[in-house]
Amino acid sequence: MVGAAAQLAAVVGFVAAADATGGPWPMPVLGMIALGGVLVALGLHGYWGVGAVTWLAAIVLLIFSALVTGAFRPVADEALSDLIVTASTTALGLFAAAVVAQLLDARVEVREAREQTEIERAHVLWQQERARIAREMHDVVAHSMSIVHMRATSARYRLDGLGTDAVAEFDGIAEQARAALREMRGLLGVLREGDGVLDAPQPGLADLPALLEATRDAGVAITASLPPEVTEVEPPASLQLALYRVAQESLSNVVRHARGAEVFVGLERVGPELWLTVENGAPRDGETEVGAASDQGGHGIRGMMERMASVGGSLDHGTVPGGGYRVVARAPHPLTSGDGTAGREGAA
Numbered sequence: 001m002v003g004a005a006a007q008l009a010a011v012v013g014f015v016a017a018a019d020a021t022g023g024p025w026p027m028p029v030l031g032m033i034a035l036g037g038v039l040v041a042l043g044l045h046g047y048w049g050v051g052a053v054t055w056l057a058a059i060v061l062l063i064f065s066a067l068v069t070g071a072f073r074p075v076a077d078e079a080l081s082d083l084i085v086t087a088s089t090t091a092l093g094l095f096a097a098a099v100v101a102q103l104l105d106a107r108v109e110v111r112e113a114r115e116q117t118e119i120e121r122a123h124v125l126w127q128q129e130r131a132r133i134a135r136e137m138h139d140v141v142a143h144s145m146s147i148v149h150m151r152a153t154s155a156r157y158r159l160d161g162l163g164t165d166a167v168a169e170f171d172g173i174a175e176q177a178r179a180a181l182r183e184m185r186g187l188l189g190v191l192r193e194g195d196g197v198l199d200a201p202q203p204g205l206a207d208l209p210a211l212l213e214a215t216r217d218a219g220v221a222i223t224a225s226l227p228p229e230v231t232e233v234e235p236p237a238s239l240q241l242a243l244y245r246v247a248q249e250s251l252s253n254v255v256r257h258a259r260g261a262e263v264f265v266g267l268e269r270v271g272p273e274l275w276l277t278v279e280n281g282a283p284r285d286g287e288t289e290v291g292a293a294s295d296q297g298g299h300g301i302r303g304m305m306e307r308m309a310s311v312g313g314s315l316d317h318g319t320v321p322g323g324g325y326r327v328v329a330r331a332p333h334p335l336t337s338g339d340g341t342a343g344r345e346g347a348a
Contacts, residue, residue, distance in 0.1 A: 026066045026079060027086040035086070036093040043097025046105070051094045059087050134191035141184060149177035172217050204240030205231055205267065208247060212265060215251045219259070222251075225266040235274060239331050242307040243267075243276045246315065246329040249300045250278035253325075258283040261324065273313075274333035282323030304329065 027035070035058055042051035066079050152174035156167050203211075205226075212222050235243075247265060254263055261280040268275050301317055304327070308315045313331030320326050 039094040040097040048098035130191045203244045221262045250327045276329040279326040
């Protein structure tokens with residue numbers, strides 16, 4: 001707007017300064033270029049309405065100035081031609097700039113629409129893939145877990161001569177199968193519904209003792225250090241779930257790959273972080289062919305690292321002297337007082 005007003009003032013100045021009887025008049029070439037430049041700039045920036053008003057006002061000023069000047073003194077014979085050339089060239093410049101601006105805007109809109117379409121298409125494909133995964137998990141994993149639960153529940157009725165310990169063992173298997181099915185149903189619901197969240201209660205640090213006890217029932221010797229003061233300030237649910245899953249996966253790897261190995265599970269607070277350590281010793285001879293919690297050939301370690309990264313933590317893992325394996329998960333956690341460190345004292 002300021003540039004347009006200045007250009008209109010310049011038009012009056014050009015008319016007054018130019019020689020009315022010689023050269024291009026009432027608009028000299030320099031003035032024509034200046035007016036055209038302003039109109040092109042307005043058109044390219046999308047202010048074609050302001051440009052049109054500026055053009056019209058400039059032409060009216062030129063005609064009025066020519067008429068007033070012609071009433072008092074002679075003017076050049078080419079004054080009318082100069083007005084026509086000025087009006088046509090500047091109008092053409094404004095029109096061309098407006099068209100270019102519209103084309104550029106349309107190109108941007110098309111690109112944004114294409115990007116949005118690609119995003120929506122990718123989202124649809126992702127939803128379809130989630131649904132496919134959910135179907136596969138339901139048809140394979142959930143079905144298999146249901147069979148395990150059914151066989152464990154009915155074992156006491158199908159098999160004669162089962163002792164009390166055997167019945168308790170089958171009942172424990174059935175309970176773990178039921179818990180796995182509950183978590184599986186929640187996960188399948190999330191996969192099918194898209195961007196939902198798990199509504200069922202998720203395990204946390206308070207469920208670690210039950211996890212350790214279930215692993216002990218599978219024949220694993222576990223020493224644990226889970227001081228209650230470590231979690232005086234209750235960590236966020238997402239952090240608790242991540243640490244629980246790390247412990248669960250690490251213990252599962254021990255059961256699969258290091259039968260007979262002694263295991264230590266510790267939870268401690270080090271500075272502003274909460275550390276979970278799962279360390280196993282060397283397995284008994286002949287019990288395993290691979291190293292303990294390394295989960296060679298699988299995705300357990302990668303999954304644990306991704307879980308810890310999702311809560312702003314990290315995961316260290318590797319072998320220890322003597323043939324064992326250690327997994328240490330670290331996650332940020334607020335403290336109540338002091339530096340809040342807890343060690344392995346008071347092992348259970």
